[in-house]
Amino acid sequence: MRILKIEGGNGHFCANGEEFVSIDKLDKDSLLKLVELALTQEVEMDDYDSETLKNEAHRIIYRSVHKKLQELVARKDEFFDKSEREFYEIYENYKNS
Amino acid sequence: MKKVDFHIHTIPSVRDADFVFSMDTLTRYVHERSLDAIAITNHDLFDLSQFIQIDKQIDVPVLPGIEINMQSGHLLVIDNPDRLDDFQEKADKIRAIIKTVEDHVTFEKLTEIYGDLGEYLIIPHYQKKPAISGDELNLILPYISAAEVDSPKKFVRMWNDTNQTTPVLFSDMRIKENLTKFSSRSTYIDCGELAVKKIKACLRDKTKVFLSPLDGNKLFEALPNGQMISTGLNVILGGRSTGKTVTLKNIAEQMYDPLHIEQFDLVQKEEELDKRLFEEAVTRDKSHVEENHLLPFKDVVDRVLSIDLAENEKEVSDYVDSLMKSASESALRDAFSNTAIFDETTFPVSSDDTLKALIRSTQQLVENVEYRKIIEKHIDRSQLRKLACELIEERWRQEDEIRQKAVVNSLIGEIKQALDMKSAVAPISPVDLYRITLDKIRIERFTEIVNLLKCEKDIYDETIQDFRVVAKRGPFRGAQELHDKLARQASFTPAYRVYENPYQYLQELKCISALPNTEIYKYFAKIDYKILNNDGAEVSGGERSEFRLLQKIKRATVHDILLIDEPESGFDNIFLKTNVNQIIKDLSKTVPVVIVTHNSTIGASVGADYLLHTSKEYKDGKAIYKIYSGYPTDTYLTSLDGSNIENYSSTINALEAGVDAYKARSEFYENIKN
Numbered sequence: 186m187r188i189l190k191i192e193g194g195n196g197h198f199c200a201n202g203e204e205f206v207s208i209d210k211l212d213k214d215s216l217l218k219l220v221e222l223a224l225t226q227e228v229e230m231d232d233y234d235s236e237t238l239k240n241e242a243h244r245i246i247y248r249s250v251h252k253k254l255q256e257l258v259a260r261k262d263e264f265f266d267k268s269e270r271e272f273y274e275i276y277e278n279y280k281n282s
Numbered sequence: 283m284k285k286v287d288f289h290i291h292t293i294p295s296v297r298d299a300d301f302v303f304s305m306d307t308l309t310r311y312v313h314e315r316s317l318d319a320i321a322i323t324n325h326d327l328f329d330l331s332q333f334i335q336i337d338k339q340i341d342v343p344v345l346p347g348i349e350i351n352m353q354s355g356h357l358l359v360i361d362n363p364d365r366l367d368d369f370q371e372k373a374d375k376i377r378a379i380i381k382t383v384e385d386h387v388t389f390e391k392l393t394e395i396y397g398d399l400g401e402y403l404i405i406p407h408y409q410k411k412p413a414i415s416g417d418e419l420n421l422i423l424p425y426i427s428a429a430e431v432d433s434p435k436k437f438v439r440m441w442n443d444t445n446q447t448t449p450v451l452f453s454d455m456r457i458k459e460n461l462t463k464f465s466s467r468s469t470y471i472d473c474g475e476l477a478v479k480k481i482k483a484c485l486r487d488k489t490k491v492f493l494s495p496l497d498g499n500k501l502f503e504a505l506p507n508g509q510m511i512s513t514g515l516n517v518i519l520g521g522r523s524t525g526k527t528v529t530l531k532n533i534a535e536q537m538y539d540p541l542h543i544e545q546f547d548l549v550q551k552e553e554e555l556d557k558r559l560f561e562e563a564v565t566r567d568k569s570h571v572e573e574n575h576l577l578p579f580k581d582v583v584d585r586v587l588s589i590d591l592a593e594n595e596k597e598v599s600d601y602v603d604s605l606m607k608s609a610s611e612s613a614l615r616d617a618f619s620n621t622a623i624f625d626e627t628t629f630p631v632s633s634d635d636t637l638k639a640l641i642r643s644t645q646q647l648v649e650n651v652e653y654r655k656i657i658e659k660h661i662d663r664s665q666l667r668k669l670a671c672e673l674i675e676e677r678w679r680q681e682d683e684i685r686q687k688a689v690v691n692s693l694i695g696e697i698k699q700a701l702d703m704k705s706a707v708a709p710i711s712p713v714d715l716y717r718i719t720l721d722k723i724r725i726e727r728f729t730e731i732v733n734l735l736k737c738e739k740d741i742y743d744e745t746i747q748d749f750r751v752v753a754k755r756g757p758f759r760g761a762q763e764l765h766d767k768l769a770r771q772a773s774f775t776p777a778y779r780v781y782e783n784p785y786q787y788l789q790e791l792k793c794i795s796a797l798p799n800t801e802i803y804k805y806f807a808k809i810d811y812k813i814l815n816n817d818g819a820e821v822s823g824g825e826r827s828e829f830r831l832l833q834k835i836k837r838a839t840v841h842d843i844l845l846i847d848e849p850e851s852g853f854d855n856i857f858l859k860t861n862v863n864q865i866i867k868d869l870s871k872t873v874p875v876v877i878v879t880h881n882s883t884i885g886a887s888v889g890a891d892y893l894l895h896t897s898k899e900y901k902d903g904k905a906i907y908k909i910y911s912g913y914p915t916d917t918y919l920t921s922l923d924g925s926n927i928e929n930y931s932s933t934i935n936a937l938e939a940g941v942d943a944y945k946a947r948s949e950f951y952e953n954i955k956n
Binding site (some may be wrong): 209210211212213216217220221224240241242245246249250253257264265267270271272275276279280282 | 629641648667694696700
């Protein structure tokens with residue numbers, strides 16, 4: 186699903202899978218939802234482009250969010266790797282016995 | 283009876299200090315210790331070619347074996363010598379798994395490699411470190427016919443316990459070059475043919491397994507030359523320079539954990555120094571009283587240590603100032619300050635310790651062996667496992683959420699900083715009012731607790747024979763007392779000035795570099811110890827020695843053996859008779875005791891189970907040291923070379939300076955009486 190897009194010179198995000206909202210309305214709860222989506226779903230994001238993004242405040246927010254979400258997508262597997270987790274051995278032992 | 287040692291190392295592994303194997307040492311060991319069979323059990327490996335050489339060289343049966351590092355401890359696996367290639371192949375598989383000291387073999391892997399474990403002689407470390415325990419022991423239990431211990435004391439205790447399996451005691455020695463002192467640990471088994479099947483049948487019957495060839499478990503070999511002593515109470519007698527103290531030291535060397543009270547060890551040498559050292563020793567010895575009493579308070583201090591009230595106040599003040607400023611600048615708001623994230627706060631992030639504790643508790647319920655029957659009576663173990671899994675899943679879910687929030691928080695910080703740079707409006711300072719309020723309440727509670735802690739109270743009272751140890755709690759009465767407690771260069775004067783304000787006092791203590799944060803909790807209330815005698819008065823020099831002796835002896839039960847060299851050197855006969863003798867006799871029922879003495883109050887009245895008489899004799903102008911031994915009722919005491927001495931005359935010589943002196947003393951007392 187597409188979660189970040191640039192349209193009409195402004196940045197937009199979609200945290201609920203339905204509607205896009207202007208990126209200047211992004212708060213911490215929406216941002217947490219975007220992080221979760223990036224880590225759990227196949228997501229698409231428009232690349233950051235300072236030419237098409239006319240609004241300077243949007244540029245600041247879009248660039249940081251886009252960069253961070255891209256990093257998370259790349260390290261998705263590592264993020265949820267349970268083998269290094271606390272209690273992993275007990276869990277495996279109990280689950281299989 | 284066959285004397286066996288089925289735990290011998292001949293090759294260093296990752297678990298051993300390096301050593302060079304010597305066939306000569308092994309030959310001497312087997313010969314001097316008169317062993318009837320041995321097993322070669324190196325850590326996680328078996329070397330067929332070396333085994334064949336040993337088997338050729340040693341003229342008693344040699345069994346192939348391996349000591350495997352399991353998850354919880356060590357396990358001996360011993361086989362018949364008729365399928366060595368197969369044993370080598372299996373050992374190689376173990377070796378492939380164990381490459382470092384951290385590696386181990388699971389029970390599943392063990393059975394996968396060895397197949398039916400019933401075909402082997404399986405002996406776990408049991409009352410010996412590292413011991414096989416917990417679930418792993420339960421899995422191995424059906425295959426074992428004996429379990430290894432590390433001292434005669436544990437052997438006897440286990441042998442006498444009908445619920446326990448048969449104990450065995452082996453040397454666990456590294457057979458290296460130039461080894462002169464051998465281990466005296468071995469086991470006697472009443473077994474005809476030394477084949478694995480026969481040995482197993484024999485080991486399963488406790489009445490065929492003993493510490494000595496003729497005296498059951500009443501005696502054991504305490505010295506490598508075969509010298510036996512009692513598993514109860516032994517008295518060593520003998521003239522000056524006949525080797526009594528050396529014998530005691532040699533016995534101590536054979537034990538993993540002896541308690542050896544040397545001659546004059548406990549006697550006062552210099553009044554003032556002795557008094558100070560005694561008080562320090564009692565305080566140190568009773569340090570667990572202080573720690574146990576203050577442990578809950580330590581947790582309180584640990585939480586309060588990180589609270590910075592001044593910083594909290596500054597945070598609130600900065601927040602209010604920035605809020606006022608922002609209100610006054612509302613007209614200046616721009617595209618940057620109008621974004622939602624500009625005024626956004628971060629997520630509070632904290633880990634749920636309760637859930638972690640709950641997982642640990644559930645794990646304990648699943649894995650506890652001691653109370654398993656009671657637990658399983660009420661809760662199904664498979665349900666407990668499922669509960670543990672679900673709690674762990676919930677823990678991981680929370681951890682994921684925390685990590686995601688941490689990502690969001692750092693992103694918010696980064697974006698806000700960039701927006702602040704561009705905006706004309708000053709940002710609102712962050713503040714965590716919840717935490718700040720909680721900190722304030724914590725300090726109030728902390729103050730209440732410290733004030734309660736300073737109230738005077740007796741917190742400990744223990745009676746040891748005729749003495750009482752009393753611990754009293756109260757406030758520190760000056761900076762000097764704080765300084766004395768630390769016993770290092772530091773000034774407590776600034777701290778003591780604010781002693782009445784616990785939070786400020788804590789801040790001052792934090793500034794004392796010589797005082798580690800982990801010890802700060804001990805500096806709020808003082809714990810004083812006093813040792814009082816029967817009359818409630820402080821103890822004298824002689825009483826201090828007596829107290830120390832009783833304290834030491836009392837601790838002997840946790841050791842493998844108690845060795846005391848001439849206790850009469852510092853104590854009067856009344857004390858020895860009324861206090862020491864009975865304690866020693868009682869102790870010897872649970873731990874072997876050896877006393878060296880010249881004193882008739884001990885030697886003749888303590889009720890020895892076994893007598894050893896040391897003697898220096900001359901042969902061809904050369905001094906030779908011998909030990910004659912036997913039961914107190916024996917007419918003769920016998921040495922290892924078969925020679926003997928009369929029990930009566932040697933004992934009366936050692937304790938009473940001979941028959942004539944004894945008679946003269948008796949007459950003297952009769953005359954006084956008359």
